[in-house]
Amino acid sequence: MADTNSRTGAGPFSAVEFMLALRYLRTKRVHGGVTLISVISFVGIMLAVGALIAVMSVMNGFRHELLSRLLGVQAHIYVYAPEVRSDGLDDLLADINAVPGVNYAGPVVEGQGLLTSGRRASFAQVIGVRPADLSRFALFQRSEDREAVYTQGNFAGSIETFGEGRHGGDQIIIGSQIASQLGVGVGEEIRLISPEGAATPMGTLPRQKTYEIAAVASVGIHDVDAILVLMPIEQAELFFNRDGPDRIEVRIDNPGEPDAVVERIRQLVPQGVVFDWREQNQQFWDALQVERNMMRIVLSIIVLIAAMNIISGLVMLVKNKSRDIAVLRTMGMSQGSVMRIFLIAGAALGVLGTIAGIVLGMLAVIFIGPIQDAFSFVFGVNVFDPSVYRLYRLPARLAFSDVAYASLFAFLASLLATLAPSWRASRIDPVEALRYE
Numbered sequence: 001m002a003d004t005n006s007r008t009g010a011g012p013f014s015a016v017e018f019m020l021a022l023r024y025l026r027t028k029r030v031h032g033g034v035t036l037i038s039v040i041s042f043v044g045i046m047l048a049v050g051a052l053i054a055v056m057s058v059m060n061g062f063r064h065e066l067l068s069r070l071l072g073v074q075a076h077i078y079v080y081a082p083e084v085r086s087d088g089l090d091d092l093l094a095d096i097n098a099v100p101g102v103n104y105a106g107p108v109v110e111g112q113g114l115l116t117s118g119r120r121a122s123f124a125q126v127i128g129v130r131p132a133d134l135s136r137f138a139l140f141q142r143s144e145d146r147e148a149v150y151t152q153g154n155f156a157g158s159i160e161t162f163g164e165g166r167h168g169g170d171q172i173i174i175g176s177q178i179a180s181q182l183g184v185g186v187g188e189e190i191r192l193i194s195p196e197g198a199a200t201p202m203g204t205l206p207r208q209k210t211y212e213i214a215a216v217a218s219v220g221i222h223d224v225d226a227i228l229v230l231m232p233i234e235q236a237e238l239f240f241n242r243d244g245p246d247r248i249e250v251r252i253d254n255p256g257e258p259d260a261v262v263e264r265i266r267q268l269v270p271q272g273v274v275f276d277w278r279e280q281n282q283q284f285w286d287a288l289q290v291e292r293n294m295m296r297i298v299l300s301i302i303v304l305i306a307a308m309n310i311i312s313g314l315v316m317l318v319k320n321k322s323r324d325i326a327v328l329r330t331m332g333m334s335q336g337s338v339m340r341i342f343l344i345a346g347a348a349l350g351v352l353g354t355i356a357g358i359v360l361g362m363l364a365v366i367f368i369g370p371i372q373d374a375f376s377f378v379f380g381v382n383v384f385d386p387s388v389y390r391l392y393r394l395p396a397r398l399a400f401s402d403v404a405y406a407s408l409f410a411f412l413a414s415l416l417a418t419l420a421p422s423w424r425a426s427r428i429d430p431v432e433a434l435r436y437e
Helices: 004-008 015-025 029-073 089-097 176-182 233-239 259-268 282-320 322-330 335-366 368-379 400-426 430-434
Strands: 077-080 102-117 120-129 155-157 171-175 189-200 203-217 228-232 247-252 273-276
Touching: 015 335, 029 282, 029 335, 029 400, 077 259, 089 102, 089 247, 089 259, 102 176, 102 233, 120 176, 120 233, 171 176, 171 189, 176 203, 203 228, 228 233, 247 259, 259 273, 282 322, 282 335, 282 400, 322 335, 322 430, 335 368, 335 400
Parallel strands: 120 228, 171 203
Antiparallel strands: 077 247, 077 273, 102 120, 102 189, 102 247, 155 203, 171 228, 189 203
């Protein structure tokens, strides 16, 4: 026998199927239990999708803040080439600066030493840079309303006189953790000792010199703030007995996607070594990636659990509508039509819950500040201590990819949850269902 839909001209997902599905969702009061479970399913999906978007946005904000601070002093691309310590340095710098996407490139001297202040000492990773390059570091960028002395954010002191004087002068910049450990601040003197000493009749003596602290910088990453020391490159070459720079550091316009620029620079230095900041901070980068992926998986499981509530609602709906299904089947409705009716009903809950969750998540991201203040007022504590995180507000960055992922996953989970009850509804035998009616 030909299918009823074919005879009437109504194809799959016809208006009749949508009408019946939406009607079943608006069950009468006698079937209020079904309505209650449908509401619970809707609210569960809404909260799960909203939480997924909000949490991923906060993690994106933290990731952006961490990388912005890390790359505020660290280079985006590192270049080790034979030309660095030869007469070809200036030509190589000009070629690198001409690469599309490069902001600027500059030579760097790197060395290790011991900083001492009275009876306290701390290991230091000394980076020698040109004063002109230092002023272009993101951490030291000065906005139009700032004065010569920087006291805002994560930087205290001045870089106006950095590099002035004989052989680059004697002013340095140290990390905030070093300053805290040694108990020193801006304007005070500190002694730097290098194990690479000079040969004397008495043997090799460590090289040491007293420097003035021009500024104290806080990147916001403990491991960096605990060892960072910035020094004029001329002074670094003299102090560490270098005959030229150790490498070239490159900063680019889009540090999040350095691959294209790295490949272009490698073509300029075929005999050199070129890598980006992700390899330099491999463990840190991997930790961020693992944390992001695991958080997405955990929140996706929560969305999946919320979508499973649709099964309970549809099972009860199918049980309560067994007589109606039997009548429709005796009138000629096919099994496929019955299955599609309940698929539409379950998918409607998933779609509506997902849309509401997207709106809820976006509102949470937009009003993250007032929400934080409300929690602090209700619980009487600062739920986000700036002295710990060095941020006064929860950072949140809404990404379209996260919204698209949450929407697609919630819809697919809801659709999969409807398959079993819908298939069961289509298999109801009209004779058995109407036997005792």
